[in-house]
Amino acid sequence: MKVSEEIEALEVMAINPVQFLVVPRFLAMMVMLPALTIFGNYIGILGGWAVCRFALDFNTAGYILRALESADTWDLYSGMIKSVVFAWITITIACNAGLTVEGGAEGVGQATTTAVVQALLAMLVMNAVLTGIFFFAA
Amino acid sequence: MKANGKPMIEVDRLVREFGDRTVLNDISFNVHSGDTLVIMGGSGCGKSTLLRHMIGAMKPTSGTVKLFGEEITGMKEREILRIRLRFGMLFQSGALLASLTVGENVALPLLQHTDKSVDEIEEIVEQKLQMVGLTGFEDLRPDEISGGMKKRVGLARALALDPELLFSDEPTSGLDPIMTAVVDELTMKLTRGKGMTAVVVSHDMTSAFRIATRMIMLGHGGIVAQGTPDEIRASSNPEVQQFIKGEPDGPIPLNLSQEEHEHHQHVKPRPFAGARDRFHRKTG
Numbered sequence: 079m080k081v082s083e084e085i086e087a088l089e090v091m092a093i094n095p096v097q098f099l100v101v102p103r104f105l106a107m108m109v110m111l112p113a114l115t116i117f118g119n120y121i122g123i124l125g126g127w128a129v130c131r132f133a134l135d136f137n138t139a140g141y142i143l144r145a146l147e148s149a150d151t152w153d154l155y156s157g158m159i160k161s162v163v164f165a166w167i168t169i170t171i172a173c174n175a176g177l178t179v180e181g182g183a184e185g186v187g188q189a190t191t192t193a194v195v196q197a198l199l200a201m202l203v204m205n206a207v208l209t210g211i212f213f214f215a216a
Numbered sequence: 217m218k219a220n221g222k223p224m225i226e227v228d229r230l231v232r233e234f235g236d237r238t239v240l241n242d243i244s245f246n247v248h249s250g251d252t253l254v255i256m257g258g259s260g261c262g263k264s265t266l267l268r269h270m271i272g273a274m275k276p277t278s279g280t281v282k283l284f285g286e287e288i289t290g291m292k293e294r295e296i297l298r299i300r301l302r303f304g305m306l307f308q309s310g311a312l313l314a315s316l317t318v319g320e321n322v323a324l325p326l327l328q329h330t331d332k333s334v335d336e337i338e339e340i341v342e343q344k345l346q347m348v349g350l351t352g353f354e355d356l357r358p359d360e361i362s363g364g365m366k367k368r369v370g371l372a373r374a375l376a377l378d379p380e381l382l383f384s385d386e387p388t389s390g391l392d393p394i395m396t397a398v399v400d401e402l403t404m405k406l407t408r409g410k411g412m413t414a415v416v417v418s419h420d421m422t423s424a425f426r427i428a429t430r431m432i433m434l435g436h437g438g439i440v441a442q443g444t445p446d447e448i449r450a451s452s453n454p455e456v457q458q459f460i461k462g463e464p465d466g467p468i469p470l471n472l473s474q475e476e477h478e479h480h481q482h483v484k485p486r487p488f489a490g491a492r493d494r495f496h497r498k499t500g
Contacts, residue, residue, distance in 0.1 A: 087311035090271055091325050091373075092300040 085177065100173045111165035112158050119157065156212045163208065164201050171197045222285045223248050224381055224413045225270060230279035232265060239265050241437035243279070247430070249380075252407045252414040254424040256459065257434035258468060263417045264308075266434065267385055270415065271305055272296045283381070301329055303381035304374030308389070310366035312358040318345070318369050319354030325376045344372040349398055364391045371399065375406070382406070384416045388423045400426050421460050425449070433459060435468065 088095045123145065130136035136144075175193035179185050223246035232240040239262045247253045257263050268274040269281055272288045280289045283299055291299075312321045322341045326332055332340070345351055348368040358366055367390065374382060387403070388396040400423050406412040407427075418424045424431065425445050432442040433456055441448060441456045448456060458466030 083307045083309055083311035084313055086273060087305070087307055087313075087370075089273065090300055090305045091328070092297040093324070093328050 095177065100169075100177075103173060104169050107165040107169045108162065111168075112161045115157055115161040119154070152212075156208075160205065160208050163204060167200045167204060168197045171200065224251075224284060225415065226280075226282040226285075227266075227270065228280045228282070230266070230269060230281065231277045232262075232269065232274070233277045238437050240269070240276070243434075243439060245432060245439065245442060247413060247415060249413055250407060250411050251429045252403065252416065252427050253430045253432065254428040255415065255417045255432050255434060256419055256421075256424055257440070258419075258459070261434045262437060263434055264385060267383060267415070267417050271303070271383055272299070301377065302379060303383060304377065304379035306367070306370045306374045306382070306384040306387055308385040310358070310363075310370035312366055312369055312373070314358050316358075317354060318350070318356050318358065318361065321358070321369060322373045322376055325373065329377065340376065341372075344375055345369070347375070347402060348372045349395070364395055367391065368395070368399070371402075380412060382412060382414045384414065384418075386418055386420075387416060388418065388420045396420065396423055397426075399423075403427050421462065425460075 085095045085099075088098055126145065127138065127141050130141045131138060172193045175189040175196075179189040181188070225247040227246070228244050230240055230243040231238065243266065245253075255263050255266060265274065269276055270283070272281070272283075272291070276289060280287050282288065284302060286299060288296055288299055312318075313324070316324065319338075319341050322344055323337050326337045326340060330337075341354065342351070345353060348371050350365060350368055350372070353361065353365070353369070358369070361369070367387065371384075371387065374384075382403075384403075388399055391399060403414055403416070404427055407414050407429075414427070416424070416427065428445050430442070431445055431448045433440045433448070435455060441451050441453050443451070448460065451457065455467050457463075458468055
């Protein structure tokens with residue numbers, strides 16, 4: 079965005095670029111990443127059922143009973159908490175890269191790659207930290 | 217409208233240094249209400265830097281800039297916002313937001329800063345786009361229109377709030393001669409007709425002499441010459457004459473020798489070094 083004067087243009091129009099560009103993205107991520115996580119959980123359960131039903135000869139009722147037996151509500155909550163933290167990490171790193179990008183189209187490409195790599199690494203570390211905290215605290 | 221009390225813009229002993237390079241050195245001038253000031257000068261002489269100081273996007277090393285009688289150099293970001301509502305700015309590239317349509321781009325300042333209804337805003341957008349000759353382009357995206365059109369949309373957006381003061385960074389570069397005349401005429405209609413003040417950075421001499429009531433020529437970080445278009449045209453300064461006539465030979469240095477360049481950069485230039493590696497990396 080910085081590349082072709084847009085951010086400066088926003089400032090000159092007396093529009094705060096953080097409020098205009100970052101806040102909506104931040105809110106969208108905070109809502110949508112947990113939503114996507116819930117969706118992912120459903121798909122995971124469905125996939126588990128498909129494997130049990132068609133490859134391992136479980137019946138459907140057995141799968142549901144076993145699944146409920148071994149899963150805990152806390153598993154769901156901890157996943158949701160992680161998704162919110164990951165959303166925060168991703169949006170902070172990505173928006174920072176976007177607001178400070180320089181160097182034309184090539185710069186935008188590089189900033190995107192850097193942001194993806196940094197966000198992945200940060201999430202990896204944060205995942206380990208959160209898992210540790212949940213394991214010992216719960 | 218001229219010289220009624222305080223000037224619109226007062227630039228006083230403005231100095232800006234980047235590292236040990238002085239880009240602007242002791243610049244002082246005033247712009248009065250209703251004036252059209254054209255700032256000209258060769259590439260890299262500090263025209264755009266000067267403009268950025270005048271809109272409060274850059275802070276000077278020393279000296280002051282006053283807009284509407286208020287000093288903006290020491291102002292906090294929040295206070296500058298109030299001043300910024302009173303002027304419009306046209307950027308060199310147009311600086312349109314790529315995610316919004318042409319109409320939404322022009323409507324943006326109105327949506328953000330006024331309580332007007334959607335119908336009223338639509339009407340204003342239509343009127344502003346008509347002023348720049350782009351009726352019916354509301355629903356196109358910036359990547360669907362040409363560079364010159366983007367610039368005209370940028371102008372429509374800069375005028376959306378009917379500013380008292382308009383800054384333009386090269387408003388006519390990249391426009392065809394007819395469109396240049398249209399934009400010039402529009403600028404004159406707003407300044408001569410409605411009393412708007414304009415500051416235009418340009419090196420299009422035809423356009424500059426058409427619209428200007430005052431002119432400043434920058435060079436070597438300072439003001440080489442200033443005055444009315446007639447005074448500039450009659451100037452005995454050889455640099456001014458070379459610039460307005462566009463002659464290749466004269467007192468303005470064309471470029472630095474390699475030796476001078478090395479001295480400035482402190483590195484030995486290696487033309488095309490690494491180009492092969494970059495090429496392979498991208499294709500491989």
